[in-house]
Amino acid sequence: xxxxxxxAVDAMGGDFAPDVVLQGITQALEADAxxxxxxxxxxxxxxxFCAHHTRLQAECCSEVITMAEHPALAVRKKKDSSLxxxxxLVKEGKAQGVYSAGxxxxxLTAAIMHMGRIKGIMRPALxxxxxxxxxxxxLCDVGANADCKPAYLEQFAHMAQAYCRATLTLPHPRVALxxxxxxREKGSQFAQDVHAxxxxxxxxxxxxxxxxxxxxxxxxxxxxxxxxxxxxxKTLEGTASFLMEEMRETFLSSLTTKLAAFLVKDQFRAMKxxxxxxxxxxxxxxxxxxxxxxxxxxxxxxxxxxxxxxCAQATRGKLVESIRHSIGAE
Amino acid sequence: xxxxxxxAVDAMGGDFAPDVVLQGITQALEADAxxxxxxxxxxxxxxxFCAHHTRLQAECCSEVITMAEHPALAVRKKKDSSLxxxxxLVKEGKAQGVYSAGxxxxxLTAAIMHMGRIKGIMRPALxxxxxxxxxxxxLCDVGANADCKPAYLEQFAHMAQAYCRATLTLPHPRVALxxxxxxREKGSQFAQDVHAxxxxxxxxxxxxxxxxxxxxxxxxxxxxxxxxxxxxxKTLEGTASFLMEEMRETFLSSLTTKLAAFLVKDQFRAMKxxxxxxxxxxxxxxxxxxxxxxxxxxxxxxxxxxxxxxCAQATRGKLVESIRHSIGAE
Numbered sequence: 001x002x003x004x005x006x007x008a009v010d011a012m013g014g015d016f017a018p019d020v021v022l023q024g025i026t027q028a029l030e031a032d033a034x035x036x037x038x039x040x041x042x043x044x045x046x047x048x049f050c051a052h053h054t055r056l057q058a059e060c061c062s063e064v065i066t067m068a069e070h071p072a073l074a075v076r077k078k079k080d081s082s083l084x085x086x087x088x089l090v091k092e093g094k095a096q097g098v099y100s101a102g103x104x105x106x107x108l109t110a111a112i113m114h115m116g117r118i119k120g121i122m123r124p125a126l127x128x129x130x131x132x133x134x135x136x137x138x139l140c141d142v143g144a145n146a147d148c149k150p151a152y153l154e155q156f157a158h159m160a161q162a163y164c165r166a167t168l169t170l171p172h173p174r175v176a177l178x179x180x181x182x183x184r185e186k187g188s189q190f191a192q193d194v195h196a197x198x199x200x201x202x203x204x205x206x207x208x209x210x211x212x213x214x215x216x217x218x219x220x221x222x223x224x225x226x227x228x229x230x231x232x233x234k235t236l237e238g239t240a241s242f243l244m245e246e247m248r249e250t251f252l253s254s255l256t257t258k259l260a261a262f263l264v265k266d267q268f269r270a271m272k273x274x275x276x277x278x279x280x281x282x283x284x285x286x287x288x289x290x291x292x293x294x295x296x297x298x299x300x301x302x303x304x305x306x307x308x309x310x311c312a313q314a315t316r317g318k319l320v321e322s323i324r325h326s327i328g329a330e
Numbered sequence: 331x332x333x334x335x336x337x338a339v340d341a342m343g344g345d346f347a348p349d350v351v352l353q354g355i356t357q358a359l360e361a362d363a364x365x366x367x368x369x370x371x372x373x374x375x376x377x378x379f380c381a382h383h384t385r386l387q388a389e390c391c392s393e394v395i396t397m398a399e400h401p402a403l404a405v406r407k408k409k410d411s412s413l414x415x416x417x418x419l420v421k422e423g424k425a426q427g428v429y430s431a432g433x434x435x436x437x438l439t440a441a442i443m444h445m446g447r448i449k450g451i452m453r454p455a456l457x458x459x460x461x462x463x464x465x466x467x468x469l470c471d472v473g474a475n476a477d478c479k480p481a482y483l484e485q486f487a488h489m490a491q492a493y494c495r496a497t498l499t500l501p502h503p504r505v506a507l508x509x510x511x512x513x514r515e516k517g518s519q520f521a522q523d524v525h526a527x528x529x530x531x532x533x534x535x536x537x538x539x540x541x542x543x544x545x546x547x548x549x550x551x552x553x554x555x556x557x558x559x560x561x562x563x564k565t566l567e568g569t570a571s572f573l574m575e576e577m578r579e580t581f582l583s584s585l586t587t588k589l590a591a592f593l594v595k596d597q598f599r600a601m602k603x604x605x606x607x608x609x610x611x612x613x614x615x616x617x618x619x620x621x622x623x624x625x626x627x628x629x630x631x632x633x634x635x636x637x638x639x640x641c642a643q644a645t646r647g648k649l650v651e652s653i654r655h656s657i658g659a660e
Contacts, residue, residue: 143510147518180564187476190477210561234510238543247577257597
């Protein structure tokens with residue numbers, strides 16, 4: 001079986017681009033011998049870098065989209081940016097997937113505009129993979145669609161299940177609806193309508209889940225509209241960093257506590273690594289024609305490497321075909 | 331100035347009722363010499379208890395609403411329950427406020443049905459007070475209204491500001507809208523409509539706030555619809571307990587880490603106490619004719635004491651008059 005994959009990487013996206021991106025690329029090539037990468041960026045950056053490796057190819061562009069720009073306007077204006085070029089490579093069949101740690105809004109816009117939606121998909125959705133006590137859980141949508149119709153969420157469930165099958169190799173992903181009570185009659189009218197749809201159409205639907213059980217690991221996929229998902233994700237991140245900061249200050253408060261910090265530092269580092277979402281390499285955008293993975297702006301080289309490897313894995317797992325199949329659009 | 335206050339307390343509400351509730355009552359009486367309490371509950375419980383103190387009065391009832399019952403049905407059926415009787419005491423002018431640690435749904439229903447809405451208030455709202463680095467922040471609504479119209483949120487902002495003024499003695503509370511981006515054009519259509527209303531009508535409106543900044547302490551009030559607020563609150567609670575559990579396991583993982591745990595135990599206990607929402611005594615229900623404070627089912631005696639004292643404080647701070655004034659319904 002030929003498992004060679006070509007991924008287009010936006011070398012200019014992210015807070016620490018291009019250096020950290022290039023390091024992540026090097027690491028990914030070492031980890032996956034069947035992976036080739038087309039590196040999109042300014043000529044001075046990508047040409048010398050790609051000269052070092054046979055599985056690298058440079059794609060030169062003249063523009064860069066920064067974090068500060070208005071996402072949709074920048075994508076529309078900068079047709080020769082590294083991000084747009086990377087997405088176009090997938091459209092043109094030269095790469096099967098794209099990875100960028102650039103502005104999430106710009107990545108969303110560029111992928112939808114230049115890779116295009118899968119036929120039959122109403123709205124592409126952005127997911128994140130969250131660590132839990134057990135298996136990770138995929139939260140979908142986390143912000144691509146602030147205003148949703150119930151039918152979108154049915155498709156989010158299908159797409160997220162397809163992603164689980166393609167990358168986490170779960171044959172029967174369990175799905176729940178993020179809601180404010182466990183019983184079917186709980187929640188907003190919208191949530192109740194979605195509940196009815198999921199119950200009818202989604203195999204493996206487990207009912208509602210509340211915010212407090214998001215990290216329980218009892219389900220594999222949690223679907224919600226992009227407004228709710230974004231609030232939940234950011235509240236989760238905010239609470240975690242608030243508590244980590246409180247803990248850090250507690251450990252620094254006296255000589256005795258500093259000694260204690262020294263004694264547990266390895267274990268705490270291991271705990272933080274275990275809970276680090278970077279393990280999962282970023283946020284997949286599901287529903288576009290090709291694999292698309294969006295990294296945090298602050299992605300480390302490990303996160304970037306993992307994101308690229310995840311693109312390759314989703315490609316090999318036939319993500320796009322699987323989504324097409326799941327919505328009956330073959 | 332006469333600052334005597336009468337609060338009705340549901341002695342039968344909560345996971346550890348009536349014992350912990352009675353302990354909380356005793357503690358509150360000690361803390362506030364101008365406070366009198368009408369204790370509502372089964373005769374065997376309240377009559378002997380109230381015999382001990384001149385500022386206690388027993389209100390005997392024949393029924394109890396349990397946590398397991400359907401809230402609205404139970405309230406409708408059990409007219410002689412401790413919870414309904416406590417709310418009726420406010421309606422009849424015998425008490426100015428009510429406190430219960432019973433089922434939140436039942437408390438909401440009982441208060442709205444038996445105390446009644448303040449004239450002009452479209453929907454009463456449930457709030458929680460969250461600890462931050464700086465001042466606490468009031469999140470409103472956290473679940474009383476899953477489906478909202480933009481105008482409700484304008485009233486939530488007015489009511490929450492009135493609560494801040496009455497209890498936290500902040501003359502100029504700063505208000506933000508929970509949204510998924512900072513700019514005014516961000517978020518769902520609903521969020522954008524609310525933003526426009528708050529900008530026009532709420533003095534001290536600071537714009538949008540994202541989930542990650544909920545605990546920043548940069549604003550005093552965060553408003554949202556009850557669906558979003560409930561998801562945010564429960565995600566916050568779930569994340570905090572997930573991390574606390576991970577930390578506990580890390581501390582228990584070896585002899586060395588157990589030693590470290592021993593060294594920091596006082597400081598960690600102090601940190602947990604500082605972040606404990608019990609400090610604020612529960613969730614005020616705003617917009618009903620009287621002060622109403624709902625405690626967690628698992629409330630400790632300290633939490634119950636704080637909740638009762640907060641009822642007294644809100645009464646003295648003229649919460650209901652202040653809400654009436656803020657919506658121009660005097």
